Amino acid sequence: MLSRNPLASCRLSTNVSLHVFHRTLATETVTELSSSSIPVPSIRTKRPPRAHISAAVILNRSPIVTRTPTLFERAYYAYQARIRRSLHNPFPFDFYFKQGSLLETRFNMEEKKRERRAFGPNFGRDDEFVSKEKAAADKAAADQLALQEGEVEDFMPRVHTADTIRDLHSLDRKGKRNIYLLLLTNAQGKVMWRFPQGDVEKGELLHQAAQRDLHAECGSFMDTWIVSRNPIGVYKPAPLESLSEEAEKITFFFKAHIMAGQVKLDGTSIKDFAWLTKQEIEARVQKDYWDGVKDVLSDY
């Protein structure tokens, strides 16, 4: 029932990266051929500068609470559960419970409640007659049992306080959703949101660079895991007309999970961080950056 978009789009984006490489290689060979085949090369074509490659990390916190079913799903499940209840094999009471035990009494009471929920409030009322005293005694015994076993405690709420106070720093926010780490950076006087990223050093593998850059920007107070050595997406900013001679910039994205800990900024170039859902990311990042990453983020 969840979208499987991220996978489909992943293939697309990796194809894009492939395409990029093919084009640069092809142009290089063409220039070399032309220079050698022309007898008097009057103008040497300038070799394009080497592309500037950086590695970025899409740090994900997976859902920690189950999804809330839609109205349609709830109706569907309730209907199917009703069919199941009316068709199931008879429950072997005497195999699971001692005759006349407290546990059996409690189970019978709960079962009656569930049957009336499925088949209407008067279901099974005519079949058996239980005196009022007996019913009251059963109920008191069941309550006593529940109290002994500590079953009166409530469940944890499904909405965390981080959601109510809109704390974007908290890892507990949006428990039903995939959330991602976004950083607010200040580069050359331009304030913008982006994923943690950094340069690749000489001789370093891309996924190692991604891990190192993540720790360099977000501190080492978190336990993370880079899922794959393969990049899951690529982003190339559109080249400006006036600066066409400048090196091409390519950013490769790696997926990572956060297991424990939290981001700790050292307060230099990065001003702030936030854990955001896909829709919240769209509102913050630039248009072409969004087009580069939107397909690798989970819709839910």
Added chain:
Amino acid sequence: MSVAASSTRSVVRFGRTPKITRHLRKNRMTQLPIPHVNILMREFAPCRLEDHYYSTLQDNAMYMTYVHESGPRPPPRSVRLTYDPTDPYTKNRYNPPVGGSQLGKKPPPPSSPENAIRLEKISIHSMLKDAISSRSNLLGLIMAMRALTGESYKAGGRHAVDGIQIVRGKKSVGGWIRPGIPVGVKVDLKGPAMYDFLGTLVEFVLPRLRDFPGVIMPPSSSSVNSPSSVSGVVSFGLPPSAMGFFPQIEVNLDAYPKPYGMHIHFVTNATGLGAQNRARALVSGFQIPFVRK
């Protein structure tokens, strides 16, 4: 129905069941009415582990096992057959390729979102030595398997559900087994029942097992072409002492004559070279631990 009425009506509560006015034929054996429509039972609750698979594991498994290929694959090399298929004399004869089976040499299918690795079924089976002397000893095992898996024959009107199946001996081995006698049971779990069993296993049973470091993998020097390593199945066994840790059994452990062990197979859709490694990667995503000896 007006908008206001539909918004106030509960979707999970039902009124009284309708009176049956149509005459229904009765099953001669059981004297139960046969419904005039085919009633099929489908999922009746959201499945947490299935959601986990589609929201996290599927993507991760795809990224981890992705092998880049530039362009389509070349067509497979034609393998010479033992007999000439155009010869009418040997036309319908079983025609194996020269050089033996290619099973362990086939590469995995190209990485794509469609064949990202997924769990297809969990198969559980158990053999009981006492059943050879008396087949009634199997009853306790059958009851335990029913409690563990909740499966029964054609449950929910699904003809493909076999429930608890009896396994019979195939060969005659002197002093041990004879063909045709019931010696064990097996269950195939699919869909929500499979994920329920998996969740129970990793949350209640494995953490409470004594001296269980994880599923032991073969040494890294073992063959990569063996049938087990190219079939995409992860198997391990549970000792009889583990049965008491399943909550379904724990509530009345003394109702069973003795504890039973079992073999568990996680069957995935992975095929080709390295399929078992990819299957392990997926299964470990469901928190089954693995160790190398």
